[in-house]
Amino acid sequence: xxxxxxxxxxxxxxxxxxxxxxxxxxxxxxxxxxxxxxxxxxxxxxxxxxxxxxxxxxxxxxxxxxxxxxxxxxxxxxxxxxxxxxxxxxxxxxxxxxxxxxxxxxxxxxxxxxxxxxxxxxxxxxxxxxxxxxxxxxxxxxxxxxxxxxxxxxxxxxxxxxxxxxxxxxxxxxxxxxxxxxxxxxxxxxxxxxxxxxxxxxxxxxxxxxxxxxxxxxxxxx
Numbered sequence: 001x002x003x004x005x006x007x008x009x010x011x012x013x014x015x016x017x018x019x020x021x022x023x024x025x026x027x028x029x030x031x032x033x034x035x036x037x038x039x040x041x042x043x044x045x046x047x048x049x050x051x052x053x054x055x056x057x058x059x060x061x062x063x064x065x066x067x068x069x070x071x072x073x074x075x076x077x078x079x080x081x082x083x084x085x086x087x088x089x090x091x092x093x094x095x096x097x098x099x100x101x102x103x104x105x106x107x108x109x110x111x112x113x114x115x116x117x118x119x120x121x122x123x124x125x126x127x128x129x130x131x132x133x134x135x136x137x138x139x140x141x142x143x144x145x146x147x148x149x150x151x152x153x154x155x156x157x158x159x160x161x162x163x164x165x166x167x168x169x170x171x172x173x174x175x176x177x178x179x180x181x182x183x184x185x186x187x188x189x190x191x192x193x194x195x196x197x198x199x200x201x202x203x204x205x206x207x208x209x210x211x212x213x214x215x216x217x218x219x220x221x222x
Contacts, residue, residue: 001026002043002143003027003028003042004024004027004028004045004046005036006029006031006032006046007031007032007033007034007035007046007048007054008033008049009033009049009050009052011033013049014031014048016048016131016132023133023135023136024139035054039057039059039061039062040061042061043139044063044138044139045059045062045063046062046065047064057097061147063094063095063135063138063147064095064102065092065093065094065131066095066102067082067092067093067127068081068082068093068160069111070093070095070102071102071103071158072157072158073159073160074101074102074103074157074160075101075102075161076163077162077163079123080163080185080190081160082123082185083119083182083185084181088113089113089114090111090112090114090123091110091111092127093108094106094107094110094134104149105148105150105151106150106151106152106222107148108134108137108138108220109220109222110134110218111218112214112216112218113214113216115211115214117207117211118184118211120186121187122210126213129213130217133219149222163190168182168186168191169192170203171194183204183205184205186204
């Protein structure tokens with residue numbers, strides 16, 4: 001039985017158990033807030049929305065999933081920036097651990113078109129499911145052999161800055177149509193807001209008809 005270890009900020013953060021049962025039923029799941037003493041005991045070690053920089057590990061089985069088309073979109077808030085920058089496609093990159101952040105060799109990428117009724121809340125949900133699908137495909141492709149990828153082209157890299165709550169403030173003098181990308185990109189945990197006569201008002205939107213899992217999903221190995 002193949003074993004997978006999920007590295008978490010805190011144990012309560014892992015909400016993807018149902019996806020694990022659906023796509024990786026024959027694998028043994030372990031999780032913790034620290035890297036295992038012997039990472040080689042696992043087929044994959046997966047940092048799950050992990051917020052710390054991993055240093056000093058040379059194992060080839062630590063795979064990071066970053067929600068952008070690397071080397072484009074390194075850094076912070078990739079889901080928000082997919083909407084703010086009006087990207088046509090949403091991409092998740094699976095990369096090997098590297099001493100530099102988001103700089104590892106690219107193993108595979110998943111992508112689908114960002115439809116008009118998609119929001120950050122929806123994207124985050126399918127992001128988790130697609131990551132599980134990618135893990136299953138990586139295990140299938142590299143069963144018994146060393147994980148490999150291709151080096152990123154540094155000449156094409158770009159970075160997203162860290163976002164703070166104040167960055168979600170709306171300019172009420174801006175036309176609504178120009179605010180929609182930002183409204184789509186904000187989430188309940190990080191809501192957009194505006195200030196009026198000294199008070200702050202939170203704004204959130206959702207489509208009348210909820211979108212379904214993207215049927216145009218493509219996963220390709222590099």
